[in-house]
Amino acid sequence: MPLIKSISGIRGTVGDKSGEDLTPFDVMKFTSAFVILLRERKAVCGVRCAACGETKILIGRDARVSGEMISRLVCTVLRNLGVDVIDVGLSTTPTVEMAVVKHQADGGIILTASHNPMEWNALKLLNEKGEFISAAEGHRLLEIADEEEFTDNFEEHSGSYTKYEHAIEDHIDEILKLDLVDIKAIQEADFSIVFDAVNSTGGLAIPALLEKLGVKKYKALFGEPTGVFPHNPEPLPEHLHEISSVMKNEKFDVGFVVDPDVDRLAIVMENGEMFGEEYTLVAVADYVLQHKKGNTVSNLSSTRALRDVSEKYGVTYSASAVGEVNVVEKMKKTHAVIGGEGNGGVILPELHYGRDALAGIALFLSFMAKTKLKCSEIKALYHNYVISKNKIELRKDINVQEILQRVAQEYADYNPNTIDGVKIDFEQGWVHLRPSNTEPVIRIYAEAKNEAEAEKLFKKVITFF
Numbered sequence: 362m363p364l365i366k367s368i369s370g371i372r373g374t375v376g377d378k379s380g381e382d383l384t385p386f387d388v389m390k391f392t393s394a395f396v397i398l399l400r401e402r403k404a405v406c407g408v409r410c411a412a413c414g415e416t417k418i419l420i421g422r423d424a425r426v427s428g429e430m431i432s433r434l435v436c437t438v439l440r441n442l443g444v445d446v447i448d449v450g451l452s453t454t455p456t457v458e459m460a461v462v463k464h465q466a467d468g469g470i471i472l473t474a475s476h477n478p479m480e481w482n483a484l485k486l487l488n489e490k491g492e493f494i495s496a497a498e499g500h501r502l503l504e505i506a507d508e509e510e511f512t513d514n515f516e517e518h519s520g521s522y523t524k525y526e527h528a529i530e531d532h533i534d535e536i537l538k539l540d541l542v543d544i545k546a547i548q549e550a551d552f553s554i555v556f557d558a559v560n561s562t563g564g565l566a567i568p569a570l571l572e573k574l575g576v577k578k579y580k581a582l583f584g585e586p587t588g589v590f591p592h593n594p595e596p597l598p599e600h601l602h603e604i605s606s607v608m609k610n611e612k613f614d615v616g617f618v619v620d621p622d623v624d625r626l627a628i629v630m631e632n633g634e635m636f637g638e639e640y641t642l643v644a645v646a647d648y649v650l651q652h653k654k655g656n657t658v659s660n661l662s663s664t665r666a667l668r669d670v671s672e673k674y675g676v677t678y679s680a681s682a683v684g685e686v687n688v689v690e691k692m693k694k695t696h697a698v699i700g701g702e703g704n705g706g707v708i709l710p711e712l713h714y715g716r717d718a719l720a721g722i723a724l725f726l727s728f729m730a731k732t733k734l735k736c737s738e739i740k741a742l743y744h745n746y747v748i749s750k751n752k753i754e755l756r757k758d759i760n761v762q763e764i765l766q767r768v769a770q771e772y773a774d775y776n777p778n779t780i781d782g783v784k785i786d787f788e789q790g791w792v793h794l795r796p797s798n799t800e801p802v803i804r805i806y807a808e809a810k811n812e813a814e815a816e817k818l819f820k821k822v823i824t825f826f
Contacts (some may be wrong), residue, residue, distance in 0.1 A: 366503060367798040368496055368684045372474050372483030375427040383482055388431055392438045392470070394505040395486055398498060399468045402488075416520070417445045419461050421452035421528065422472035423621040424561040424586035427482045431472050435484070436522060444520040449528035451562050451586055453623035455717035456532040458491035462713070463531060465489075473622035476595035477799065479588060492714050493686040529566050532719065533573055535712060541652055542723045546730035548575030552614045555629075557582040557604045559594045561621035563718070570719050574726065582607065594620055596627035596705060598635045609633035615729065615736045619718045625705040626718035628725065630736040637740070638705040639664040639748060644739055645707050645721055646699045648728035650674040655698025658691045660684070661784045662793050662806045663703030666743050682781035684798055689714045703748075746790075749815040752802040753826055761796055761803060764825050768794060771825075785822075792818045 364373040364383060371391045376382030400416060418439055422428040432448070439446050447464050449457060454471050461469040469487035477483075486494050486502070494502070536542060554576055558564035564584035571579050582604055583591045593600040596618040604616050608629050616629030628636035628644075636644075643666045646657055650670065657671045660683045671678035681691035685706065692700040692710060701708045706716035707724070728739065755761070768785070769777045778784040782795025790809030797804050803826075807818035 365799065365801065366499075368493065368499055368686050369475075369798040370471075370483040370485035370493075372477065372481060372799065374480050375431075375482050385434060388434050388484065389438050390506050390509060391484055391502070392435050393442060394502050395468065395470065395484075396439065396442045396444055397505050398494075398502050401501075403467065415445055416443065417447065417464070417466045419447045419449065419457065419464055419466040419469045420472070421449040421457035421460070421469070423453070423623075424451055424564075424588040425474070425479050425482060425590075425621060426588040427480075428472050428588065431482055435470060435472070440520040440522060442520070443518060446520060446522045447525055448522065449525050451565060452528050453532070453562050453566050453719070454485065455624055455713065455715050455719065456528050456566070458487060458715040459532050459535065459713050460525075460528045461487050461489065461491035464525070468494075471622065475622050475799065476620045476625065478594065479590045490714070492689060495686060495690075529562075529569060533566070533570050536570070536720050536723050537573055539709075539712060539720075539723070541649060541727060542574075543727040543731055544574055547726050550614075550726075550730040550733075551578070552576055552726065552729070553578040553612060554615055554617065555580040555582060555604060555607055555611075555613045556584075556617040556619070557596075557601065558584045558586075558619060559590050559592070559596075559621055560585055560587045561590070561594070561619075561623075562586055563619040563621075563623045566623055566719055567617065567619070567722070570722060574723060576726075580607070580611075580613070590621070596620055596625055596638060601627070601629065601635070604629055605633045605635070607633075615726075617718075617722055620705075623718045624716040626707065626721040626725075627705050628736065630740060632737055634737070636736060639703040639746075640666065640740060640743060641705045641721060641725075642699075642701040642703065642707050643667050643670055643743055644728060645701075645724045646670055647742070648724055649699040649709070650676065653698050656695045658688055658695060658697045658700035660688055660702050661778060661781055662795070662804070664746050664748060664808060665791070666746055667703075669744060680778075683795060684781075685716055687781070744810070746808050746810060747812045747815045748806055748808045749812070749819045751805045751807075751819060751823075752797070752800070753805065755796075755801045755803065759803070759826065764803075765794060768822055768825055787818065790814055790818050792822055794822060 373383035471485040474481035618627040707721040784793040792807040809815040
């Protein structure tokens, strides 16, 4: 499996085959390159000096079993480069993003491969705003890494190391300060909740959030942060049989599922059926727009339902290329008050520019509490589009760009969008083909008003492979 280097970080299976696995050398190389990148941003000289000041980097990780080992290595490399390290330990991606700003760090490193299986890990890199580095910065990082001249940057005096254990608590406190989070209404609703934390850091963060929201009745599935994932950690319906069964056999108002780094949120209705990860953002946006007028953003592979909700409130919906950094860039340009991705990623700028499952939980519970609607009744508010999500593994004989060009040419009359692969908007639906940022695959998503039509759209383009 080749090492994947993209706007979503440096990720791969943990092993010892350079160029294929995420090796200790790769960890050292990209950590060092990141330090050089941050110092280039602070000073033309590109080294630590009195003119640019000390370099401070905040680090955190999810619970996967390789995390502690990689964290120690990263911290050692950073300190040898004279970097002052703040280590928040077991944490969530949105928590680390917010902690970078709170601690006035020059950048952050999150050790998580997100929804990938437990044998994977990754370095996800943040700037001083707690946001993912840009595509241009990512390109420069790879240039620096390719030079592989890091020993010249080792310093005589090591950087400091500080352990900080309250980052999740700080994160939750900021969520509770949001006007849209109605703690009183949630308490009065007396919800009964079950959640699946896939044995990662959601098992630490979600109970802490629920308790501060006044939720007294909740049940954890796979809540121990052992890093041994009990099922595929991507929160898709086919992986969530356990929580669905619990919802059907016991009495709960709502179920929540997060991925290992807690930036994606899937919802399970009181009847045990899936709310649909595409509709997490749709519902939260609906709630936000009821109280705050402003534009919305999602990516090209997300459901049309967010556009429908935006039109209901008379605001403008925009679509970005796939990837959190692209969504955030579009949100800033359009002054969006809510945005995210159809994979269950909710971004609330008022809190921070990052996907945040904890914020999503607090906002969705506020929506339920204030409207007194059941989870299934909220879902019934929206047109039930069907998305067919498929992927094709990249083979050596597949010329991705050639295929995308052929598809665009074939459907030129539909004015295909080519900012991220190729997306064709038909009257009754759409189909989007693009190389993945996180896996060696081509993703092919198709959406229509029913399953048969979505499958029909998918079959229109699969013939090009």
